[in-house]
Amino acid sequence: MTGEHPAAGGPAGPPLGRAGVDRAAHRRADSRWLAEAWERAKVLVVDTAAGGRALAGPAAERPGLLLLDAAQVGPHDPRARLFLGVEPDGTPVFAVDAPLPPSGTAPRVSLRESGHLLSDRDAGLLTTAVALANWHARHRYSPVTGQPTEIAEAGWSRVEPDGGQLWPRTDPAMIVLVHDGVAGPDGRCLLGRNAAWPEHRDGRRFSCLAGYVEPGESAEAAVLREVGEEVGLPVRHIAYAGSQSWPFPGSLMLGFLAVADPDAPLRLDPTEIAQARWFSRREVAGVLAGDRLDVGDGRRLVLPPPSSIALFLVDRWLAGAG
Numbered sequence: 528m529t530g531e532h533p534a535a536g537g538p539a540g541p542p543l544g545r546a547g548v549d550r551a552a553h554r555r556a557d558s559r560w561l562a563e564a565w566e567r568a569k570v571l572v573v574d575t576a577a578g579g580r581a582l583a584g585p586a587a588e589r590p591g592l593l594l595l596d597a598a599q600v601g602p603h604d605p606r607a608r609l610f611l612g613v614e615p616d617g618t619p620v621f622a623v624d625a626p627l628p629p630s631g632t633a634p635r636v637s638l639r640e641s642g643h644l645l646s647d648r649d650a651g652l653l654t655t656a657v658a659l660a661n662w663h664a665r666h667r668y669s670p671v672t673g674q675p676t677e678i679a680e681a682g683w684s685r686v687e688p689d690g691g692q693l694w695p696r697t698d699p700a701m702i703v704l705v706h707d708g709v710a711g712p713d714g715r716c717l718l719g720r721n722a723a724w725p726e727h728r729d730g731r732r733f734s735c736l737a738g739y740v741e742p743g744e745s746a747e748a749a750v751l752r753e754v755g756e757e758v759g760l761p762v763r764h765i766a767y768a769g770s771q772s773w774p775f776p777g778s779l780m781l782g783f784l785a786v787a788d789p790d791a792p793l794r795l796d797p798t799e800i801a802q803a804r805w806f807s808r809r810e811v812a813g814v815l816a817g818d819r820l821d822v823g824d825g826r827r828l829v830l831p832p833p834s835s836i837a838l839f840l841v842d843r844w845l846a847g848a849g
Contacts, residue, residue, distance in 0.1 A: 541771035541782065541836045542643040546651030548612040548620060555610055555680040564619035565608060569594035571622040571656055575664060579657035579774070582627055583636045590636050592649045594620065601628065609659050609682030611652055622656035622682075624663070638774070642834035658774035659683075662695045665776060669693070697772065701749045702737035703783040704840040705762060712809040715789050716844055719758065719803035730829035731802070731822050735837045737780070746781045758803050759794025760787045768843055771836050780836045784848060812845055 554560055571594050573581045583590035600623055609622040627635060638657060642650055659682055669676055669687045676685040676693060685693045705717040718733035738753035740746055747765050754762050762785040773780045789805050804822070811830070814820050820828040831837035 541769045541780075541839045542834050543638060543650055543654050543773065543836070544769060544771035545647040546655075547646065547648030548614060548651060550612040550655075551610075552683075554613075555683045561608075561610060561681055564610075565597050565605075565621065568597050568619040568621050569614075570597055570600050571595075571611070571620065571652055572600065572625055572627055573622055573653065573656045573660060574627050575624050575657065575660045577627070577635075578637050578639070579653075579660070580627060580635045580637045581653055581656075582630050582633045583641070584633065590634065590641055590644055591646065592636075592653060593630075593633055595628075597621075599628075601625065606678045607682070609656060611655055614648075620652060622652070622659070624656075624660040638834055639832060640834070644833075654772050654774060658697070658772055658777055659695060661774055661776040666693055695777075697777050697779040699740040699746065699781060700737060700773075700778045701740055701746045701753065701781045701783060702735050702836055702840065703750050703754065703762070703765075703785050704735045704837075704844050705754060705758075705760065705785050705787045706844055707789045707805070708764070708786040710847060712807065712812075714808050714844075715805040716808075716811065716841070717758065717760075717787065717789070717803060717805050719795075719800045722797065722799055722801040724801075726826070727829055729825070729827060731824075731826040732829040732831070733802075733804075733806075733822070734831045734835075735840055736800075737837075739778075740781075746783070750783050750785055754785070754787070757796050757800050760791055762787045768840055768848070769836070771839075773836070782836045782840050784840065784844065808845055811841060815845075 571581060573579055582593040584593050603623050603625055611620045611622055613619055638653055666685055674688050676687050679686045707715045719736055720731060720733050724732055736754055736757050740749040750765050754760055764786040766784045768782040768784055770781045793803055795803055810820055814828050814830055822828045
């Protein structure tokens with residue numbers, strides 16, 4: 528598994544690690560309050576069948592999510608209303624997983640493409656809505672009995688026929704930018720290309736190394752193991768840098784920086800990594816500025832997308848962190 532850009536806040540924090548709404552968890556089991564709140568709520572319609580897209584307001588440099596009045600939301604099962612929280616002014620916010628209504632000129636946005644451009648409030652709302660909706664889609668049946676489950680607690684649990692409950696879970700995964708510990712433009716970082724990624728038209732995407740945290744394993748131990756498995760390098764000075772949800776379908780990405788010896792031989796696991804190489808700060812900064820850097824076969828280097836924690840880690844390293 529391989530996974531913000533300075534324009535989205537840069538090294539301050541991962542782009543999808545932001546929020547601006549009180550989740551008001553104490554309201555999730557209060558059916559009377561939820562019914563009343565729906566009548567005055569703002570509703571985010573998110574279409575997970577279309578990659579978790581939502582409507583934004585009129586096209587602008589920084590799009591804002593278009594939230595509807597409850598009366599504008601089409602027919603749906605009231606049990607499928609996902610309560611996201613309460614705005615600072617007291618307005619309740621819900622989400623509904625459904626096809627997007629006719630939008631006229633309103634653009635359709637997704638976390639992958641536009642998450643880094645959204646405000647803290649909108650990034651938190653859309654990330655939560657997509658993560659919850661994806662979890663529900665994967666847990667329609669009990670993993671123990673195979674019986675169908677139903678949504679409960681305003682979208683924050685599912686109930687089995689015998690009363691057993693399931694709660695949303697995320698899968699912890701680590702992602703690490705390995706670098707040589709050298710300051711200045713000649714310092715280098717190691718980026719890899721996942722064997723499963725398709726080619727771009729004339730480019731080839733490289734990113735940080737990443738992988739799921741296994742049972743009984745710490746995140747730091749996963750960094751050591753995954754880097755060793757994927758490229759054959761021992762790492763040291765593992766430093767935590769931040770985290771964010773990546774709800775595709777349901778991961779929590781724990782970001783790290785770590786140091787390795789660039790002179791040590793790379794031993795790639797071909798089932799995971801098709802290509803890996805060291806890049807200097809000068810090269811990476813140039814690519815972010817629009818330069819073309821050849822990575823073989825006439826292909827140019829493509830860096831991770833702005834909404835990913837991978838580019839946030841790259842930005843941290845470019846700024847001298849680690």
